Amino acid sequence: MGHSGETPRLGAARLSPGTPEDAGSRWTTEAVVQCERLSKRFGSTLALDSVDLAVPAGQMLAVLGLSGSGKSTLLRSFNGLVTPSEGRVKVLGCEVTSANSEHLRTLRRQVGFIFQQFGLVGRICVLENVLAGALGRVKYPRFGVLSYPRRLRLEAIGHLERVGLADRAFQRADTLSGGQQQRVAIARALMQRPVLLLADEPVASLDPESSAAVMELMLRISREDNLTVIASLHQVELARGWADRLIGLRDGRVVADAKPDEMNEQRLSEIYRRVAEGKMDGPPAPANAFTTALAG
Ligand SMILES: Nc1ncnc2c1ncn2[C@@H]1O[C@H](COP(=O)(O)OP(=O)(O)OP(=O)(O)O)[C@@H](O)[C@H]1O
Ligand SMILES: [Mg+2]
Incomplete structure (x- = not known):
């Protein structure tokens, strides 16, 4: 029951059954976030390339990838800040791709967004x-x-x-x-x-100790509230430490999808190959066990 004077939530939509055209597709109604063949083009840049993903309630998902691999674009497409060029996105039962502005507003109210630069009014x-x-x-x-x-x-x-x-x-x-x-x-x-927390490089501006504290806090809240958290991160070790699942983007495509202990060097090399080849063209890669291992 909502407080009087408060605006509506997507509760009903979240529980709505799938539409008839969902039959036969992998589109499910249980996932908090789901996208199917999601592509996003900016001019000649293919920022997201046919991404299929389903994120169940309460999952802590880390999104890894080089600079420019599409992490922010993916997160922003989950609250309608980015309009897909192709494919479908469904969040909390709301089909973002075809939602009207009122539904999008309602959706955004239930999706928290954490930025690298905090976004507080100082x-x-x-x-x-x-x-x-x-x-x-x-x-x-x-x-x-x-x-x-x-x-x-x-x-x-x-x-x-x-x-x-x-x-x-x-x-x-x-x-x-x-x-x-x-x-x-x-x-x-x-x-x-x-119901969903999106965090775009939430610890990129923080020292290792503060980074761990922030990730630990998000993990605790996720567990206590069954809150789904999707965070993009550059620190592989940190991601392994708290995420239930890690996906890796490379040139807009999902090239790895694994549990923390399954995210081995072969999978990491799919995500970060340019680092290994010494052809990294983004900001310096963070030091982690993977890059150290490759260097050695
Ligand atoms: N509004 C935009 N207009 C044009 N190109 C864009 C826009 N937003 C993103 N891109 C391009 O899409 C690609 C993916 O960008 P995105 O910001 O999603 O990468 P990222 O993985 O978040 O990178 P970083 O780790 O540096 O934050 C990049 O090539 C980027 O230049
Ligand atoms: Mg980004």
Whole structure:
């Protein structure tokens, strides 16, 4: 049951049965995220090339790949920020490819998005940043912590407690460390009551210790809330440590799909071959067991 004055959710759509044309296809209704033959072209660049993927509820999925392999494009197509050139995308039962703008808005309210650069408003306090995650659930724009209903303020404090930052509630967001800011961004996403969390290189700006803390936090929340998390990452070892499943993109194609312990060097070489050949043309590859092994 929703709170009065709040906007609708996709609950019914999520449980809707498949359409008749789904019969005979691998299109299922159980997956939180599903795409079929998803391609995205930007001019002459094929950013995604016929991607088939189904992500079940509660899964922690890591998306690996060189710079330019299509990771961000894939994540952005899951909340309708990128319109596919071909294929189908279904998220929380909503067919993104054919959804009207109202359905897309409803979908986006339930999909949290975490960015490399945190995306907080630096000059306002931590608590108001978290409350901003509820803007899709309230009817009017809000300015200042006290403009939000008390129950939302209590909820926001609860999320801050969960990420271990309740004591920073009234501190300006830009005075926090990078790792703390990313945890605030997670608290803000939780304020959306997300069913799916997309994280595009959430730890790329963080030191190893803060990176581990952020990934650990997402894992804990995923397990406690059965939250589906899809994160793009450059750190193979980190991905192996927390993900249930890793996929690798190369030139927009899924070239590896494996459990952490099955992501062996052969599969990794499918994803990162240019690194091994010394022809890497993106930013430097992060050091990890794989690149070290290849170098040795
Ligand atoms: N809006 C756009 N317009 C034109 N080309 C784009 C656009 N967005 C992405 N591309 C291209 O699509 C390809 C995939 O880009 P994408 O950002 O998805 O890669 P990525 O794997 O996220 O890379 P990185 O690790 O550097 O973030 C790249 O060749 C990129 O230049
Ligand atoms: Mg990217």
